[in-house]
Amino acid sequence: MHEFSSKGFGRRVTLPMSGMVVATVFLVLVFALISAHRQNSLAVESSTQLAETAISVKEREIARNLKDYAVWEDAYRNLHENLDLAWAATDGNVGANIYTGLGYEMAFVVSPEGKTVYAVMNGEPGAPVDAFATIPTGLRELVARGAVDAEPAVGFLRSGSDAFLVAATAIVLPSADRAALPPSSRSVLIFAKKFDAKFLARIGEEYLLQNLRIVPSATASLGAAVPLRSLDGADLGFVSWSPEKPGTDLLRFLLPPMAISLVAFGLFAFLVLRHTKRSAAEIETSARTIEAYARTLEDSEARFRDVAEASSDWIWESDRDMRMVYFSARFTEVTGLAAAGVLGRTLEQFFVIERADEAWQSRAQALRAQESFRDLRCRYHDASGLLRVCRLAARPIVDHAGSFAGYRGTATDITSEVEAQARATHLALHDALTGLPNRVLFHQRLGQALEADADERSRLAVLCLDLDHFKEVNDTLGHAAGDILLQEVGQRLNACILPSDTVARLGGDEFAIVQNGVNQPLEANALSRRILESLNRPYMVDGSELHVGVSIGVAFAEAENDGADALLKNADIALYRAKQSGRATMRVFEPRMDIELQARKALEYDLRQALARNQLEVHYQPLVELENGRIAGVEALARWRHPEHGLVPPSSFIPLAEDTGLIVGIGEWVLRTACAQAAAWPELRVAVNLSPIQFRHSELVETVRQVLVDTGLAPHRLELEITESVLLHDAAAAREILTALKETGVFIVMDDFGTGYSSLGYLNSFPFDKIKIDKSFISDLSAEKSNAIVRSVIGLGQSLNMITTAEGVETPEQVEFLLREGCEQVQGYHFGRPIPADAMTTLIGGWTNDLGEGRSAA
Numbered sequence: 001m002h003e004f005s006s007k008g009f010g011r012r013v014t015l016p017m018s019g020m021v022v023a024t025v026f027l028v029l030v031f032a033l034i035s036a037h038r039q040n041s042l043a044v045e046s047s048t049q050l051a052e053t054a055i056s057v058k059e060r061e062i063a064r065n066l067k068d069y070a071v072w073e074d075a076y077r078n079l080h081e082n083l084d085l086a087w088a089a090t091d092g093n094v095g096a097n098i099y100t101g102l103g104y105e106m107a108f109v110v111s112p113e114g115k116t117v118y119a120v121m122n123g124e125p126g127a128p129v130d131a132f133a134t135i136p137t138g139l140r141e142l143v144a145r146g147a148v149d150a151e152p153a154v155g156f157l158r159s160g161s162d163a164f165l166v167a168a169t170a171i172v173l174p175s176a177d178r179a180a181l182p183p184s185s186r187s188v189l190i191f192a193k194k195f196d197a198k199f200l201a202r203i204g205e206e207y208l209l210q211n212l213r214i215v216p217s218a219t220a221s222l223g224a225a226v227p228l229r230s231l232d233g234a235d236l237g238f239v240s241w242s243p244e245k246p247g248t249d250l251l252r253f254l255l256p257p258m259a260i261s262l263v264a265f266g267l268f269a270f271l272v273l274r275h276t277k278r279s280a281a282e283i284e285t286s287a288r289t290i291e292a293y294a295r296t297l298e299d300s301e302a303r304f305r306d307v308a309e310a311s312s313d314w315i316w317e318s319d320r321d322m323r324m325v326y327f328s329a330r331f332t333e334v335t336g337l338a339a340a341g342v343l344g345r346t347l348e349q350f351f352v353i354e355r356a357d358e359a360w361q362s363r364a365q366a367l368r369a370q371e372s373f374r375d376l377r378c379r380y381h382d383a384s385g386l387l388r389v390c391r392l393a394a395r396p397i398v399d400h401a402g403s404f405a406g407y408r409g410t411a412t413d414i415t416s417e418v419e420a421q422a423r424a425t426h427l428a429l430h431d432a433l434t435g436l437p438n439r440v441l442f443h444q445r446l447g448q449a450l451e452a453d454a455d456e457r458s459r460l461a462v463l464c465l466d467l468d469h470f471k472e473v474n475d476t477l478g479h480a481a482g483d484i485l486l487q488e489v490g491q492r493l494n495a496c497i498l499p500s501d502t503v504a505r506l507g508g509d510e511f512a513i514v515q516n517g518v519n520q521p522l523e524a525n526a527l528s529r530r531i532l533e534s535l536n537r538p539y540m541v542d543g544s545e546l547h548v549g550v551s552i553g554v555a556f557a558e559a560e561n562d563g564a565d566a567l568l569k570n571a572d573i574a575l576y577r578a579k580q581s582g583r584a585t586m587r588v589f590e591p592r593m594d595i596e597l598q599a600r601k602a603l604e605y606d607l608r609q610a611l612a613r614n615q616l617e618v619h620y621q622p623l624v625e626l627e628n629g630r631i632a633g634v635e636a637l638a639r640w641r642h643p644e645h646g647l648v649p650p651s652s653f654i655p656l657a658e659d660t661g662l663i664v665g666i667g668e669w670v671l672r673t674a675c676a677q678a679a680a681w682p683e684l685r686v687a688v689n690l691s692p693i694q695f696r697h698s699e700l701v702e703t704v705r706q707v708l709v710d711t712g713l714a715p716h717r718l719e720l721e722i723t724e725s726v727l728l729h730d731a732a733a734a735r736e737i738l739t740a741l742k743e744t745g746v747f748i749v750m751d752d753f754g755t756g757y758s759s760l761g762y763l764n765s766f767p768f769d770k771i772k773i774d775k776s777f778i779s780d781l782s783a784e785k786s787n788a789i790v791r792s793v794i795g796l797g798q799s800l801n802m803i804t805t806a807e808g809v810e811t812p813e814q815v816e817f818l819l820r821e822g823c824e825q826v827q828g829y830h831f832g833r834p835i836p837a838d839a840m841t842t843l844i845g846g847w848t849n850d851l852g853e854g855r856s857a858a
């Protein structure tokens with residue numbers, strides 16, 4: 001495209017125009033100046049001629065006047081033949097009148113002998129003046145010529161510093177033949193006119209020559225001059241004047257209006273140019289805009305081409321019958337299909353509209369109504385036969401008549417997007433570790449199931465599952481092993497359910513199942529049994545055989561229950577109850593469970609306040625040496641004096657304290673209180689129970705050490721009772737802690753021996769000082785089996801050099817049996833119930849050695 005610019009316009013139009021204007025002005029000026037100069041020159045020329053004429057006239061005039069006096073008979077008689085001065089001067093014939101009348105300053109009569117015989121100087125006749133002395137140069141030659149010439153000889157001669165126009169001629173009779181007269185016989189009359197300022201002024205007036213004057217040189221001329229030369233060629237100066245200057249006058253006349261016209265023209269030209277320039281600039285702007293539009297259009301087309309070819313979209317067109325008539329090149333690149341093979345097929349033959357698309361109906365309607373549509377999701381088969389997903393958008397093509405002529409639109413292959421979306425949805429709804437539905441999907445499924453009618457709802461059961469001892473697997477074998485275990489659990493659960501059921505991992509070791517059973521609650525029971533049986537089977541993880549059970553809580557949907565959350569909560573309460581019931585079991589939700597749970601929560605709340613409000617107490621139960629009946633020590637047992645419920649036994653709040661972690665604070669408080677109390681008693685030992693939770697607490701050893709220091713109790717007077725469960729968790733760590741505790745000097749007691757695994761290995765490999773036989777064996781001593789167990793434990797203690805204590809001794813028969821079997825210590829109601837510290841202080845003071853009487857402390 002031709003570039004149009006205001007600069008270019010300036011170069012092409014403004015400058016030539018300005019040049020022409022300047023050239024015109026210059027030419028007019030030059031012509032005016034030349035013309036003025038020529039006119040001035042002509043004026044000088046003509047005034048010079050005039051000046052020359054004037055001089056010539058004055059020459060002729062002096063010659064004529066001279067001749068009038070010289071060619072006169074009276075003059076011949078009185079000035080030549082006889083010199084009659086009276087005639088000349090007195091009579092005034094050739095006297096003062098020469099000056100006053102004719103204006104000649106000098107008049108001389110020179111005799112034939114060349115002598116000045118008469119002179120009139122400035123109107124004074126008869127002055128003895130020698131003409132040749134007055135006019136020393138050139139006069140003789142002039143006189144000589146005048147003497148012979150028919151006409152007076154005229155010329156300019158200098159007298160002093162003045163120039164004179166001098167004329168000389170012979171005095172003759174008018175009738176005389178000059179040629180016949182010898183020159184030597186002639187007297188000559190001379191007139192001289194001084195060329196002074198006055199004379200020149202008069203000439204100037206006559207001949208209109210301004211400022212006529214004599215100047216010494218041409219350079220001093222007033223503008224025009226003619227030289228004055230004497231007859232001998234001597235320089236007498238110049239007659240100069242101020243010639244008229246019509247050219248200059250003309251210029252003076254012309255230049256101002258011309259200048260004004262020029263300025264006006266220049267201004268006009270400037271305005272025209274400026275306007276033109278502005279117009280040019282506007283045109284240029286327009287041209288640029290058009291150019292920019294054109295470029296934008298080109299860019300847009302290029303962009304469209306690039307986008308069309310570079311994007312995954314392809315462009316398609318259909319005719320009014322929806323038959324495909326055009327595909328862009330991208331179509332083949334994306335689908336692998338040849339456009340020719342598809343052209344001619346209808347839109348709906350190639351694209352299958354996805355009816356699952358939420359808004360598909362309105363979009364499909366728009367398509368049929370020949371309106372614009374977008375986001376119409378379709379499927380199609382690519383060249384390899386794979387089903388792919390694309391999104392269509394199109395606008396109707398309208399022909400010149402305004403009728404629908406087909407569609408033009410884009411198709412975007414969104415297969416990857418849809419797949420990614422599906423993956424994301426799966427991830428959002430499934431547990432990454434097990435692949436099971438997660439809590440979100442579980443809620444969706446449960447919600448959907450609950451939307452069914454009352455009949456179907458009554459078949460619905462929710463099972464909440466929690467693995468038993470999973471935390472221990474995680475803690476001992478690490479999280480990787482825990483993950484493998486969870487995956488295995490997921491697979492086993494999946495194997496237990498029916499396809500209509502949903503099993504989900506809610507988090508950690510919690511799972512849940514939505515079961516659709518025709519015969520509820522039978523089917524839920526059956527499923528629970530299957531799960532208990534399946535999950536109880538050992539797991540092989542990293543070459544180790546692991547055992548984890550599962551606790552199950554089941555809740556059934558009521559015809560009008562409160563929804564998914566309520567159902568799940570009920571199942572969770574039932575699960576809690578299953579856990580409380582010793583794990584590895586199932587419980588079905590009952591409404592009272594909820595009440596109990598609420599009560600437990602209230603209790604938990606109160607327990608949190610108990611320590612701060614001094615509601616806890618320590619009671620002491622004596623430990624008696626069976627052989628001599630003396631009190632060997634006391635067991636410190638926690639009590640909670642609740643403001644409303646009265647004295648709460650530890651069995652009601654210790655498990656709660658353990659579940660909530662409050663046991664750490666409570667346990668330390670019991671330890672400190674018991675040690676402080678024991679320090680006040682004589683050489684009695686005090687036994688304090690350590691919860692497994694306390695045992696796992698990292699600061700246990702330090703706490704014990706510090707309490708002993710603080711209370712001043714000798715370490716050997718403190719017995720710490722632990723149960724087997726402490727050892728189960730992490731045997732190595734337990735050994736380390738027990739050893740550290742042992743090093744402080746305290747006694748370590750194995751409590752409730754016989755209730756757990758009762759591994760003899762524990763007794764051997766851990767530093768126990770005492771074994772306490774659980775009261776369940778003592779109360780059952782009538783049974784043969786219990787007898788045997790108690791006997792063997794006593795024997796074991798003896799062989800391991802450990803003290804054996806039997807707890808829960810209530811009858812003399814039991815005492816007798818234990819005495820017989822060699823049991824060293826006893827504890828039980830037979831000897832005394834747990835009592836407050838004051839009562840124990842009193843009891844210790846009054847205690848006798850009377851075993852036979854079996855006095856009770858309670």
Ligand SMILES: Nc1nc2c(ncn2[C@@H]2O[C@H](COP(=O)(O)O[C@H]3[C@@H](O)[C@H](n4cnc5c(=O)[nH]c(N)nc54)O[C@@H]3COP(=O)(O)O)[C@@H](O)[C@H]2O)c(=O)[nH]1
Pocket residue numbers: 621635636637638639649650651654667670689690691721751752772775807808809810827828829830834
């Ligand atoms: N971690 C802690 N545990 C504690 C603490 N205080 C108590 N406990 C544990 O609570 C359980 C129940 O204790 P308690 O209700 O005090 O019962 C003790 C005795 O009263 C009871 N006992 C004693 N003699 C008899 C008897 O002849 N018959 C009978 N039925 N019961 C009797 O036995 C309990 C003491 O048992 P043990 O600890 O195994 O020696 C109990 O397990 C306590 O350990 C505490 O501060 N921390």
